[in-house]
Amino acid sequence: MKTTILTIDDEDVILNLLDEYLSIEGYHVVRAKNPREAKQAVVDHPPDLILTDLQLEKSDGLILVTELRQKLPDVPVILLTGVWFDEQTVDEKLSGKINAYHNKSAPLHELGILVKRLLKETRG
Amino acid sequence: MDKTFRIVLILFGLLAVSLIGVLIYSIQNLQRAKKSAEWVNHTHAYMAEIGATVAASSSADGALHAYLLSNSPAQEVAFQHAFADLAEHLEFAQALAGADPDETARLTELADALLARADRARRLLAAARAGDRADVQAQLRSDPEGADLEVTRLAQRIISRQQDLLRERDRIAFEQDLQARTTLYVSAGLNLLVLIAAGWFIRDDLQARKRETELLARANEDLEARVRARTAELAQRNNELRSENLESRWKAEALDHQLRYNQLIIASVASPVVVITRALNISRLNPATERLAGRTATELVDQPLSDLVLVTGEGDSSAPLDPVETALRVGQDLIDQAATVKTAQGSTLPVLLSLYPLRDQDHIVGGVVTLRITSR
Secondary structure, eight states, X not given: OOOEEEEEOSOHHHHHHHHHHHHHXXXXXEEESSHHHHHHHHXXXXXXXXXXXXXXXXXXXXXXXXXXXXHOTTXXXXXXXXXXXXXHHIIIIIBTTBSEEEETTSOHHHHHHHHHHHHHHHHO | OOHHHHHHHHHHHHHHHHHHHHHHHHHHHHHHHHHHHHHHXXXXXXXXXXXXXXHHHHHHHHHHHHHHHHXXXXXXXXXXXXXXXXXXXXXXXXXHHTTOHHHHHHXXXXXXXXXXXXXXXXXXXXXHHTTOHHHHHHHHHHSXXXXXXXXXXXXXXXXXHHHHHHHHHHHHHHHHHHHHHHHHHHHHHHHHHHHHHHHHHHHHHHHHHHHXXXXXXXXXXXXXXXXXXHHHHHHXXXXXXXXXXXXXXXXXXXXXXXXXXXXXXXXXXXXXXXXXXXXXXXXXXXXXHHHHHTOOXXXXXXXXXXXXXXXXXXXXXXXXXXXXXXXXXXXXOEEEEEEEEEOTTSOEEEEEEEEEEEEETTEEEEEEEEEEEOOO
């Protein structure tokens, strides 16, 4: 049974890139372009990990994460964004809401390492 | 053609020739044996007729003497029948004698002797029928000693001669039989050797083929292993290339996103903002600047900053952009420098100009100019 990862972003090109990369890494990828699709996806395909953009067209990624966390409290969440945050701000402001943060300007393979680490930690 | 196949073909050819030779020889032997058996039967029949002739002669002599003594008509009939049998057996013997001159000569001697006996019988019979007993007794007394045995001697000579021929035939038959057995045994031995040789060649060829097959199988396994390794290598390289490609697209997308986001931020600022290059040319400006100058970005981008804004000197006369150039060169911020903006209509607007140098790894690559309208 493949590990399922839910990717949430309002840009198709980002979703396509994540889908291709994570599929090569051996994961089953479920895509969502907005909060409604994301909420439906967690019901249809309960994910082992969630990757979500910070800035969504009709919502805020952090608000969506808070809502999803109520249903899936143990599923790790990685926040993606092109907006630069310094690590201290992330630690102070986002601690407790997400498990990790990945800047889109960082290489994809670093995201892959982060995904593996979080999945490993979650499974003990 | 394969060498072993040629050799085996030749060996089987020899085997076939040998078998055909044996077959022909056997057929000839059978024909010879058949002829020999016919000759043996013929010879025995001939000997039997000679014996029967002698017996008939003795029987005729006996019947003649009995008639002479009894003068009985029954005895006359008996000796006539005996002589008829004798003539019949002699004719059979002559028919069986064939064309052999020696044998014909011997049989003629026997026939002559029997003819002499028949003449004597005829003379005795004539004297007896005439009632001349004295003549009969005289003829009987004149019969030479052992004349009746001459027929037996001649017949025995013929039979002995035939028996010699039979023995000679047995000897030849024995030798032929021995020769046939030898031929068959030698042929069987040769055939066996040929078969063993063919079997040896075939076995050797099969072993060679088996070795070749094993070598080929090993070579195939090596090749398959190399192909698998190469395929895995190519697959890995392909994955690496895909990953590199993905990384490149991801980086480009991130950069594009960042540029759009930066552009969005600049465009959203209400105050006029102009980005200039190190050579003091305009590289970017926001809509607020377009509205202030009444000129489009297309008209202003790549034009000197002095086409848009001039630093104001003492009095109201325009001055070159020396403070901007100096600040950019030394890398210092220039705050609220009095200046004027040239509008599309040719008028000027007083503004306060601020310059913030743009640094990229300790190198000044340009600057950000903000304009604040002081009055209209």
